[in-house]
Amino acid sequence: MSGAPPVAYLGPEGTFTHAAARELFGAAATYAGQVTIEGVFDAVARGDAGCGVVPIENSSEGSVTQAVDALIDGALVLRAELELPIAHCLVSRAAELAPIERVYSHPQALGQCRAWLFRHLERAALVPSVSTAAAVREAKSDERAAAIASRLASEIHGVPVLRERIQDVAENATRFVVIGAGDAPRTGADKTTLAFILRHERGALLRVLEIFDAEGINLTRLESRPNRREAWEYVFFTDFEGHRDDAPVARAFDRLRTKCVMVKHLGSYPRAPRRG
Amino acid sequence: MSGAPPVAYLGPEGTFTHAAARELFGAAATYAGQVTIEGVFDAVARGDAGCGVVPIENSSEGSVTQAVDALIDGALVLRAELELPIAHCLVSRAAELAPIERVYSHPQALGQCRAWLFRHLERAALVPSVSTAAAVREAKSDERAAAIASRLASEIHGVPVLRERIQDVAENATRFVVIGAGDAPRTGADKTTLAFILRHERGALLRVLEIFDAEGINLTRLESRPNRREAWEYVFFTDFEGHRDDAPVARAFDRLRTKCVMVKHLGSYPRAPRRG
Numbered sequence: 001m002s003g004a005p006p007v008a009y010l011g012p013e014g015t016f017t018h019a020a021a022r023e024l025f026g027a028a029a030t031y032a033g034q035v036t037i038e039g040v041f042d043a044v045a046r047g048d049a050g051c052g053v054v055p056i057e058n059s060s061e062g063s064v065t066q067a068v069d070a071l072i073d074g075a076l077v078l079r080a081e082l083e084l085p086i087a088h089c090l091v092s093r094a095a096e097l098a099p100i101e102r103v104y105s106h107p108q109a110l111g112q113c114r115a116w117l118f119r120h121l122e123r124a125a126l127v128p129s130v131s132t133a134a135a136v137r138e139a140k141s142d143e144r145a146a147a148i149a150s151r152l153a154s155e156i157h158g159v160p161v162l163r164e165r166i167q168d169v170a171e172n173a174t175r176f177v178v179i180g181a182g183d184a185p186r187t188g189a190d191k192t193t194l195a196f197i198l199r200h201e202r203g204a205l206l207r208v209l210e211i212f213d214a215e216g217i218n219l220t221r222l223e224s225r226p227n228r229r230e231a232w233e234y235v236f237f238t239d240f241e242g243h244r245d246d247a248p249v250a251r252a253f254d255r256l257r258t259k260c261v262m263v264k265h266l267g268s269y270p271r272a273p274r275r276g
Numbered sequence: 277m278s279g280a281p282p283v284a285y286l287g288p289e290g291t292f293t294h295a296a297a298r299e300l301f302g303a304a305a306t307y308a309g310q311v312t313i314e315g316v317f318d319a320v321a322r323g324d325a326g327c328g329v330v331p332i333e334n335s336s337e338g339s340v341t342q343a344v345d346a347l348i349d350g351a352l353v354l355r356a357e358l359e360l361p362i363a364h365c366l367v368s369r370a371a372e373l374a375p376i377e378r379v380y381s382h383p384q385a386l387g388q389c390r391a392w393l394f395r396h397l398e399r400a401a402l403v404p405s406v407s408t409a410a411a412v413r414e415a416k417s418d419e420r421a422a423a424i425a426s427r428l429a430s431e432i433h434g435v436p437v438l439r440e441r442i443q444d445v446a447e448n449a450t451r452f453v454v455i456g457a458g459d460a461p462r463t464g465a466d467k468t469t470l471a472f473i474l475r476h477e478r479g480a481l482l483r484v485l486e487i488f489d490a491e492g493i494n495l496t497r498l499e500s501r502p503n504r505r506e507a508w509e510y511v512f513f514t515d516f517e518g519h520r521d522d523a524p525v526a527r528a529f530d531r532l533r534t535k536c537v538m539v540k541h542l543g544s545y546p547r548a549p550r551r552g
Contacts, residue, residue, distance in 0.1 A: 058502070059502060059508050060502050060504050061502065062501055062502045107383075125403070126404055127401070127403060127404075128402055128403075128404065168504065169504060169505070169506070173508075202494045203485075203489050205485060205495070205498060206482070206485040206486065206488075206489050209479075209481060209482040209485060210482065212482075213479050213482050218478045219481070221510075222481060222500060222510075223499075223500050223510070224498060224499050224500060225338055226334070226335060226336050226337065226338045228336050228444060228445060229445070230445070232335045232449070234497075234498075234499070
């Protein structure tokens with residue numbers, strides 16, 4: 001495997017994404033940690049990495065905005081998925097909560113622990129960092145700071161765990177995806193991710209859902225987010241069972257294009273079980 | 277009006293919400309600024325304020341999480357809405373961008389200016405604050421800091437405007453709502469906001485949209501967010517034309533209750549024009 005291009009991931013070492021990449025590609029692969037999610041997409045698009053691993057959705061906070069925006073704007077597609085349970089630790093050199101004035105973490109992790117932070121560290125400033133592992137490095141140099149991160153990151157950087165399992169929803173899980181240049185081949189147990197923008201007319205979403213229903217396609221997720229290019233316009237994201245090469249999916253795509261302002265296929269890939 | 281209970285709003289003075297409250301209730305009303313959105317809901321629920329004003333949705337960033345969560349969890353409902361165009365300023369004591377190391381603002385405002393910040397202040401730390409006006413107070417005491425806020429907040433706190441209109445989407449607008457103890461009376465040009473949780477079965481959302489379609493009800497918004505109480509479960513939020521006391525809306529409510537795990541009416545109120 002030593003000649004294969006590296007796997008880019010949202011680093012540094014010790015992030016939850018690092019753990020997901022290791023589970024997906026194993027100990028023999030080479031890895032290249034990137035500072036941001038956009039950096040992972042860039043490394044793959046430039047060819048510096050063969051593929052990339054990024055978080056795309058959390059069970060309590062929803063979509064990871066930067067990953068979704070990069071998919072919409074770029075040419076890469078999803079090639080695989082993996083769901084990992086996420087247990088957050090409060091990591092600090094402080095021996096108790098009282099002296100902690102600042103809590104560093106990725107905004108997603110701060111959001112996943114919002115109620116806990118409000119109950120236990122109401123006066124602390126919440127400081128966003130580019131990753132949970134970067135947050136641990138901040139907390140390492142500051143006795144009045146803590147980070148929210150994985151146990152792995154605490155071990156790598158040698159900062160003690162002060163509290164465990166501080167996420168607001170006990171069964172917290174994140175879905176990670178592999179991004180690359182083309183679809184994964186059809187396996188017969190696949191999933192497809194799609195983005196679309198509706199026409200401004202009554203019943204537009206109903207007409208779209210009827211297309212899926214008529215083809216017997218089961219939507220497993222439907223979310224909407226504002227389109228950052230136009231005020232009060234929404235982009236819908238949906239996951240469903242099936243591969244782009246399955247006849248019902250191909251027919252649905254053709255019909256969708258006649259009913260939507262925009263339809264973008266974001267990838268077809270083998271379905272992974274939910275574990276959160 | 278001096279005997280009337282005050283209007284609670286997301287303060288302090290100079291926030292965009294303050295401007296919205298002034299436009300809705302006028303100069304003669306008395307106002308009580310609150311530190312958080314949850315604080316506005318609490319003041320109204322306790323009876324310390326007659327009603328409250330909070331932001332609920334932005335045209336490029338989507339729903340304001342804290343407001344939506346407080347509506348889902350509490351007993352207050354929407355009684356009126358107002359849309360205001362939002363122009364963000366970079367406010368700082370610094371004379372140029374180079375010395376700025378920190379940018380303070382509400383997370384929504386940081387999000388609305390994300391691309392601008394990346395282009396012009398890539399190395400600056402982004403520090404969340406409870407409101408745009410509170411951010412200006414932080415920037416007042418720190419020469420290496422800036423805040424993202426309104427021109428009004430810059431004037432109130434005496435901190436100069438360094439750059440204007442830095443929001444990523446030029447036509448940026450926020451929808452503010454009045455919250456209170458009961459529905460506004462029917463006017464004939466009303467809007468209703470509703471939350472629902474689907475059953476876990478194929479076509480569940482299609483069945484719900486068919487109910488609205490059969491009653492001739494036009495959905496103007498449909499968003500979904502993770503349910504913070506249960507992993508991988510989503511709450512849908514929808515706005516549509518009509519009042520709870522209109523017969524088609526009342527019939528749709530009855531039918532929805534038979535198709536959903538949860539249905540919660542979040543208010544019926546006069547429709548305001550979009551101005552963003």
